[in-house]
Amino acid sequence: MGLLDGKVALVSGLGPGLGRSVALAFAREGAAVVMAARRADRMTGVAAEITAMGGAALARVTDLAHPQECAALAEAARDEFGRVDVLVNNAFDTGAEYAPLAEADLDSWRRSMESTYWSALGLTKSVVAVMRPQPAGRVVMIGSLATHRPQPTWGSYVGPKAALLGMVRLLAVELGPLGIRVNAVQPAHIFGPTVQAFFESTAAARGVPYDAVYDEAASDTALGYLPSSDEVAGAVLFFACGLSDPVTGQTLNVNAGAWLN
DSSP states (O other): OOTTTTOEEEEESOSTTHHHHHHHHHHHTTOEEEEEESOTHHHHHHHHHHHHTTOOEEEEEOOTTSHHHHHHHHHHHHHHHSOOOEEEEOOOOOOSOOOOGGGOOHHHHHHHHIIIIIHHHHHHHHHHHHHTTSSOEEEEEEOOGGGTSOOTTOHHHHHHHHHHHHHHHHHHHHHGGGTEEEEEEEESOOBSHHHHHHHHHHHHHHTSOHHHHHHHHHTTBSSSSOOBHHHHHHHHHHHHSGGGTTOOSOEEEESSSBTOO
């Protein structure tokens, strides 16, 4: 038996990293998986992987910035599978620029807030409407440790993530009487193609070997390495399944002990 047998999970922000890992982890544990992204190509391969393992998947192109599309997505999940048990809000936008506030284009910051914060709230509202008649439900927000150790010029990314994490405790209180748990997973660097490409460009700009850049980032963790998206997905799975029944309103750091040493 899988940890999510008979459950239906909706995962937003499907891409080659954490979204894919979460969707596949859920499918391996028996869940039917509904995926949402603005581009179909990001979901097609993942849906095929789930189908190949004997699972059920629904991929739907959705712009989560529009409340009516959030509602249509939640309704499509209910129409296809009869319910939604788990929502993972993974969609985000880092912002079009990295600049200090004094020099920032605040319209760019607003777009990031729309894609990361307001979209997650809109989707949560729509999914909770489906969860409400059920005895329980789970909502998992994907945060970022950048909110605790912000760097100059990161405002367009840090602001929306901090706002999202701030809602976790409020929603846990509001939705607790419905049996809906609300928690967050807070990674630092998730090692994969995107981070690897960033390290490669950083190494080239500095004129140093790639390993030097990786080792510098890894040295900021207690365990001395950067977790993969599959490892972070394991923490999301914990909040999605019955192992976390008595847990709500919590934010879990999943980062190999980043910034402890």
